Amino acid sequence: MKEYPSSGVSQQVSFLAEYIAGTLDRELPPEVAAETKHHVLDTLAAILSGSRLRAGRLAAAYVGPIGGAPEATVIGTSLAVPVVNAALANGMAGHADETDDSHLAGRFHPGCGIVPAALAIAERQDCSGTDLLRAVTLGYDIGARVTIALGLRKPDTSRHSTHSLGPAFGAAAAAAALLRLDPTQVRHVLSYSAQQASGIPFWQRDREHVEKAFDFGGMGARNGVAAATMVAAGFSAVDDPLSGKHNLFTAFGEDPDPSLLTADLGARFEIMRASIKKWCVGSPIQAVLDAMTALVETYRLSAQDARRIIITMPDDRIHIVDNRTMPDVCVQHLAALALVDGTVTFESSHDHERMNDPVIQSVRRLIELVPSAELTAAVPARQAIVEVETLDGRRLRHHAQAVRGTPENPMDRGEIEAKALDLIIPIIGSDRAKAMVEAVTHLEDVQRIRNLRELLTV
Known part of the structure; x- marks a missing residue:
């Protein structure tokens, strides 16, 4: 493992923070924007269908009575709650079963943690659809690169769960970008994210898909949003959680290569390596x-x-x-x-x-x-x-050999939309379901994410 100086800020974390801070001002390649829309639609469909499953119902019932500022929607309900709680509830609904997307190289389910976090902050900050697209794409880039850089071993032998770590950092990056935090603040967000990082792969013993929904989606979405909003509120933190005697890689890495965290960042978009499931199963x-x-x-x-x-x-x-x-x-x-x-x-x-x-x-x-x-x-x-x-x-x-829905054998837009409609029509009806698909298809034309509320509430 590469050694970093014990004080100061590493070149790597400086580059990473600058990149995250500049997200909303960078255009996405057209093919990347189109793929991000597919994953946003697929995740929203997973959240809406999951809102009727046990994990989604429990999460909504948990955050509702807590109260607080009505900052963001709990999708599939009439609730509006603080962003941290909305991210938690929507993240759990997004992985209330096995409908949501996955990322093989990063070994996690990115959408169920990153999209709820980005959506909650975008709603609170009155961001545009273009802002949301850029933040979600960033979240996939950072979440996948963190787990890859940690070098966690085979799924059956790893001590830590990539399925919890990836969404946490991806959600934090997306939230920090939407809050337009500066590079110093972004480094502090990464520090709070590292301190909140968790995940032990005993989720495989979950018998009801409730804790698993928290481990894969709700926890990362909640912790990422918490990290970003705390820093936005003025919280200070350690300037570089990636270097020094104790850091993210020494704590969680098994065969770490920190250089992979920023390798090809801005040139290789991890959302292009993510999969959308044809079948709503593991x-x-x-x-x-x-x-x-x-x-x-x-x-x-x-x-x-x-x-x-x-x-x-x-x-x-x-x-x-x-x-x-x-x-x-x-x-x-x-x-x-x-x-x-x-x-x-x-x-x-x-x-x-x-x-x-x-x-x-x-x-x-x-x-x-x-x-x-x-x-x-x-x-x-x-x-x-x-x-x-x-x-x-x-x-x-x-x-x-090449599973349908993977990058090697991708589903086309028609298949993705058909899957979404099948999942959401029973929840919000045919007219609103078709309107939601249309809105996400043209997300760059949505001036205010808040305008999607009427399509996502019941």
Whole structure:
């Protein structure tokens, strides 16, 4: 690990702070702005649908009675609360299940932490849609680079959770930019973010997706907004949390490379490396469903045809989805559901009663899960192989290599909008849902983010 001087400010943190402070004055490349709109839309849809799930309901019920200045909207409700509490509630709703986006290299879900933080501050500060786009893009850049620079090891051996660390720093950067803090203040925001950094990967044992919603979305959004607003209120802090005897990298790094925090910043946009899920289920299951539905469609396969099912997955994340109690993160249940129904919908993947369906259970008993070190090392990542031995002696196989929705096989705008509409029409109705999609599609024309309130409240 590179050694930094024990006093003063490192060149790296100076560059990073200048970059964050200048965010709102830098134009985005058109393709980056377009991709950011996709992720904003996908996250808003996740928040709205999540507002009706257990984690979202609990978060709204928690922040509502606290009261305080009505600065920002709790999406999916009629509540307006202080920005820190809005960020918490919307972050938890954004990851109330497995609908939201992900970033493979950074190993976190950026949207559920960064978008709620940016949206809350943008609403309070009366920012424009262009401001929001630039801040969200920045949040993805900083959140992903922090976790990459820390060099945290494989998901099954890391001591700290990238899924908590990435959103915290991404949210803080986005909030600091929208508050137009100067470089010195930004360095202090980073210091408060480092002090609040947390995340232990026992979230994998969460049985109800409530603490996980906090760990992945609500905590990072809340802490990032708190860091930025405290500094905006005059709080001072350590000038450089990235250098000195004790710093972010010595505290959290496993195989750190601090230079990666600013590498290609301004040239490589991490939002272009993020994924939008086709299936509203856990990320490691995406390829399995791609493969299973391909077999169903290609061979007109049904549950009555199967004698044995072998699912081969990367060995470093198979534990996340193996025989889980939640339907949307249980690979055996979802593979069986796809074979029985022919596909998987948001409704079916969240139906706990289907886990007790005798037909589903009979198919689950046919499934063998196989960990593969080769698939862990394969590029692109998160591949899966599904093999079905049929009663008539066939052995059908599909290897899903480039998961739909990843940068290697992206969903088009029509697919992203269709997914969003499917999620939000039951919450806000068809007319407002279509108006929300249109507003986000032309977000650069929105002069005041506050004008979106009427589309996001119920």
